[in-house]
Amino acid sequence: MAGAIAILVKTPGLSPVKTRLAADLGTDRAEAFFRLSVKAVQSxxxxxxxxxTDWRAYWYVVERKGLKDPLWQxxxxxxxxxxxxxxxxxRIYHHLCAEHGRAVLLGADTPQLTSAMLHAVWFVMEARARPVIGPAEDGGFYLFGGRMEMPAPVWTETRYSVPETLADLTRRMGEAGVGAPFLLNPLSDVDTLRDLVWAVRQMPPDPTPEQQALIDWVRALK
Structure with missing residues (x-):
């Protein structure tokens, strides 16, 4: 069945990116990581x-001026x-479910994601009709997929960027009668240098060329 993937992104140069990582590595290196991570996720x-082939992918860009940026190819x-x-x-989840029947929301800061994980998300949504969440190791989440209606307050009343984000979201889903989600393996989404080290360790044994480029860049850091 058809579906859509939304990758939520900010455009370097128009919005600050990876500000916490920039505190560890500097602004230029943090932006360089972000660009490599975007390419890895895209691959x-x-x-x-x-x-x-019946699925579609979209960049959902924060800045209207960034919609035509060459990074979003x-x-x-x-x-x-x-x-x-x-x-x-x-809003994005509702629109994509209405348009395509199924929706997966991603960020661009989990470059160790694999296509096998996305196929697992597809399988669970088709076979079990359950929402799927990828837990982040900091207490948030790096992926959300579903084909059922999600009341807007589940999204809007969840507290983000706190260690309790995932627990908050799943509790609100239960209260709204959405049902218990299927949880993927936890991954480190990259906000700090420590996260970056763990993300490289979590890379698949057969990385895409774009993932390998990020691995090589990290190994070359001094």
């Missing part, structure tokens, strides 16, 4: 789309729209 999603670009993160995700 993994493209691999998935080669098999699931291969996939169609759409504006995230105004509002806080929860409101943006509520």
């Amino acid at each position: 993994v999603v493209a691999e998935f789309l080669e098999v699931r 291969d996939f169609e670009t759409r504006p995230c729209g105004r509002g806080e993160l929860g409101l943006r995700m509520a």
Whole structure:
């Protein structure tokens, strides 16, 4: 069945990116990581789309001025729209489910994601009709997938960027009758230098060329 993947991104040069990582590595290196991570995530999603040809992928860009930035290649670009993160995700998820039947929301700071994980998300949504969440090791989440309606307050009333984000989200899902999610393996989404080290350790044994480029860049850091 058809579906869509939304990758939520900020455009370097128009918005600050990876500010906590910049405190460890400097602004230029943090931006360099972000660009490499974008390409790594893009490569993994493209691999998935080669098999699931009825799925689509979109860059959801925070800044309207960033919609035509050369960084956002291969996939169609759409504006995230105004509002806080929860409101943006509520709107994107609702629209993509209405348009495509199924929606997966991703960020661009988990470069160790694999196409096998995306196929697992697809399988769970098809076979078990359950929402799927990828837990982040800091208490948040790096992926959300589903095909069921999610009441907007589940998104908008969840507290983000705190260690309790995932627990908060799943509790609100239960209260709304959405059901218990299927949890993928935890991954480190990259906010700090420590996260970056762990993300490289979590890379698949057969990385895409874009993932390998990021691995090589990290190994060359001094």
